Amino acid sequence: MGNHSDNHTCVTDDSFKYNLYGAVYSVVFILGLITNCASLFMFCFRIKMRNETTIFMTNLAVSDLLFVFTLPFKIFYNFNRHWPFGDTLCKISGTAFLTNIYGSMLFLTCISVDRFLAIVYPFRSRTIRTRKNSAIVCAGVWILVLSGGISASLFSTTNVNNASTTCFEGFSKRIWKTYLSKITIFIEVVGFIIPLMLNLTCASLVLRTLRKPDTLSQIGTNKEKVLKMIVVHVAVFIVCFVPYNSILFLYALVRSQAIANCSLERFARTLYPITLCVATLNCCFDPFIYYFTSESFQKSFYITSDLKSDSLCKTETALTTQVIPPAIREEMSVQAIRNGRDLMSESHF
Known part of the structure; x- marks a missing residue:
């Protein structure tokens, strides 16, 4: 695959991505479908008391499932290198991917801020941490990520080349320079940089609160439980999303020819598929966040096992x-x- 500019020609080969995408998407489809269906079942039928955190987690599970349902089409496309499903389904598939990646980051940020308020300001945050406010925030997140995902799919997303049709790739330098680069910068700032800063800030303030045993006794929890919650939450966010978004920014620069350097372009186009696959694994890791963050989610497993024993x-x-x-x-x-x-x-x- 080549990328041409007026001043130079840089030949790159990233065809390895098709088999990589097909294999990883197959694993994510199986594991993501099982874990998120089980999580959604717990939220809807096992957990009787729906608090603010549960509302955020339910929306996160729905976001993961919407993406998982589109994976069979992506698996077929990457193994056959041909998209026979039409432009509309290609748009839906691309929108579902962007909605999942950035929706997951925003919903994880909502959970992190909610836990921060509950632990650091347990009494003052009671008027803020309500189910109504949580539902309003979730609606705002959905509007934001859907508008961003749909805007990235407004133009034709399928391209016919040598009797095969591609989906969401093969865009010209002009589209990257005038359209996709601007969208990338917007979603990077709103969907990644701001949530990353909020997550790190909330985690650091909660860690500082752990030095005050009185606060922990007031909210009825212990240091070990809070530490597990922070470690799992921050680990999933950093491992899944930081590498992908860091490479995406560089990838957009070289594709739009804002940086005309063959070495950087090869580097970006080689790492971009790898980091994207890691980012899609968040669908399988999110249930760990549910377990370590929500006591109701943990108790639902014990209740289920107790019912079986009884x-x-x-x-x-x-x-x-x-x-x-x-x-x-x-x-x-x-x-x-x-x-x-x-x-x-x-x-x-």
């Missing part, structure tokens, strides 16, 4: 009652009473 015990009791004859059951009861009296006598001694 049902098993009831089944065994019913079977035992049916099999043992009444006379033997009566004798066993008398023997149990005698044994109980013997144990009480031993305890007195």
